[in-house]
Amino acid sequence: MFYYLLFFVWFFTAFLVHYFIKTFLKPACQVHLPPSPPSLPLIGHLHLIGSVLPKSFQDLARHYGPLMQIRLGAATCVIASNAAVAKEIFKTQELNFSSRPEFGSSEYFIYRGSRFVTAQYGDYWRFMKKLCMTRLLAVPQLDKFTDIRDQEKVKLVESVMSCAKEGKLCDLSSEFTIYTNNTICRMAMSTRCSGSDNDAEEIKQLIKTCLALAGKLSVGDILGPLKIFDFSSTGKKLVGALKKYDRLVERIITEHEEKAVKGAVVERKDLMDILLEIYNDPAAEIRLSKNDIKSFLLDIFFAGTDTTSAAMQWAMGELINCPRAFNKLRDEINTVVGNNRLIKESDVQNLPYLRAVIRETLRLHPSAPLIIRECAEDCKVNGSIVKAKTRVLVNVYAVMRDPESWTNPDEFMPERFMESSKEKIGEHQMEFKGQNFRYLPFGSGRRGCPGASIAMLVMHAAVGALVQCFDWKVEDGDKVDLSPGSGFAAEMAHPLVCYPVKHMNLFN
Incomplete structure (x- = not known):
């Protein structure tokens, strides 16, 4: 404790000296940096930030502009908050903002150097992105698993139906997480929550633990050099959880390899089969390591399980709170699908209002409300200089709720995404490819x-x-609590728990 105290006194003194020099001995000629709110010593702008970061940044942007500089303790970043600035970053100067910085939990990540999602823009990242687009996540590969997704959808409906028959509450947050986790596990590694090993269930728990711990460590960035002391042992816990994941996936890799050695016929290759094929290919453009494979699958679980589950919760919450939209969607499904079978993926192209509901949900509640990039070289954005190595956060939550871009931006209005809507960009309907910079x-x-x-x-x-099979009743009152969760996350503050009421039973 004496050495901790000594270090803290030294750090505090050094910081005050640095602050004094920077504040009172500024050179006459100053670089025109992005505007910034008044800050306090040590904590910077932490006193201006609430628990919901995207909303706090949006509120500050109203006063300080669409590009501003914020300091959270020892961490400084530049925040973009409207479509015009987002376009500068994502398109006009895309190459300069094509890398992502390491932050938060990176030093505790056992696959450091193998992460696709946070990899620097270079040969490895380009190879993995090409692999995703041409094989791993290409339409032909996804089409091979249509029946898997259909089976998991049926299991979801059956589980909710059992709650309806018993008249008990249904935790949709849990149901959706199981649904997405099983779907991704089966497509990635041909395993689900079944059998004695229960691999998918274990993966679900490990991913949940890792996300929670990584979130705590990301907050540690505000401590600067002090975060290396890991006062709460969160870093050690994250390493422990990741090592458990490593052992589990190593066993599944071994099972896949043994099947290949035995010459077993694989009817359809899952993601791990494809990755192992490249791992064993001496002529591959880039040789993958097993850590690369494990890390890529972990990124898939991180990005696809909780975020997709959260988006579906938001969609159901918004629909339950808006009976007009709920009934309109049900009428469309009944007209197109009928009442003697469950909706299929192939029906979606004929259900424009369903597509509009999902688009509007993602506008109001994006799965990644803050997109982080790193500036490679000094450049000018929105008239201000952004320095090399600066972290840049694009607040897509604010971009997609900007009253200059959207009519009644905080209202749930799926109709704005219908073909007949006047709320379009140019001559083109809204899309997901990120070329319409007010919808990202x-x-x-x-x-x-x-x-x-x-x-x-x-x-x-x-x-x-x-929507097709159930009516929904809220436990306390008529409305779902749509309060957003804290931090960087996109989930609801409270799990979506409702009473399902059978409207149509297609499993008799």
């Missing part, structure tokens, strides 16, 4: 989310099925 639910450009297609497949079918 999956980012934009080279670093746009490669898993958007699978997320949309999973969401449309599940939300459509639960």
Whole structure:
């Protein structure tokens, strides 16, 4: 404790000296940096930030402009908050903002150097992105698993139906997480929550633990050099959880390799089969390591399980709170699908209002409300200089709720995404490819989310099925509490728990 105290006194003194020099001995000529609110010593702008970061940044942007500089303790970042500035970052100067910085939990990540999602823009990242687009997450690969997604959707409806028959509450947050986790596990590694090993269930718990611990460590960035002391042992816990994940996936890799050695016929290759094929290919453009494989699958679980589950919760919450939209969607499903079978993925193209509901949900509640990039070289954005190595956060939550871009931006109005709507960009209907810079639910450009297609497949079918088969009653009152969760996350502050009431039973 004496050495901790000594270090703290030294650090505090050094910081005050640095602050004094920077504040009172400024050179006459100053670089025109982005505007910034008045800050306090040590804590910077922490006193201006509430628990919901995207909302806090949006409120500050109203006063300090669409590009501003914020300091949270020892961490400084630049925040973009409207479509015009987002376009500068994602398109006009895309190459300069094509890398992502390491932050938070990076030093405790056992696959450091193998992460696709946070990899620097270079040969490895380009190879993995090409692999995603041409094989791993390409439409032909996703089409091979249509029956898997359909089976998991049926299991979701059956589970909710059992709650309806018993007249008990249904925790949709848990149901959706199981649904997305099983779907991704089966597509990635041909395993689900079944059998004695219960691999998918264990993966679900490990991912939940890792996300929670990584979130706590990301807050540690405000401590600067002090975070290396890991006062709460959160870093050690994260390493422990990741090592458990490593052992589990190593066993599944071994099982896949043994099947290949035995010459077993694989009817359809899952993601791990494809990755192992490249791992064993001496002529591959880039040789993958097993850590690369494990890390990529972990990124898939991180990006696809909780985020997709949260988006579906938001969709159901908004629909329950808006009976007009709920009934309009049900009428569309009844007209197109009928009442003698469950909605299928192939029906979605004929259900424009369902597509509009999901689009509007992602506008109001993006799965990644803050997209982080790193500036490679000094450049000018929105008239201000952004220094090299600066962290840049694009607040897509604010971009997609900007009253200059959207009519009644905080209202749930799926109709704005219908073909007849006047709320379009140019001559083109809204899309998910990130070229309409006021609508960026999956980012934009080279670093746009490669898993958007699978997320949309999973969401449309599940939300459509639960509207088709059930009415919903809120436990306390008539409205779902749509308060957002804290931190960087996109989930609800409170799990979505409701009474399902059978409207249609297609499993008699």
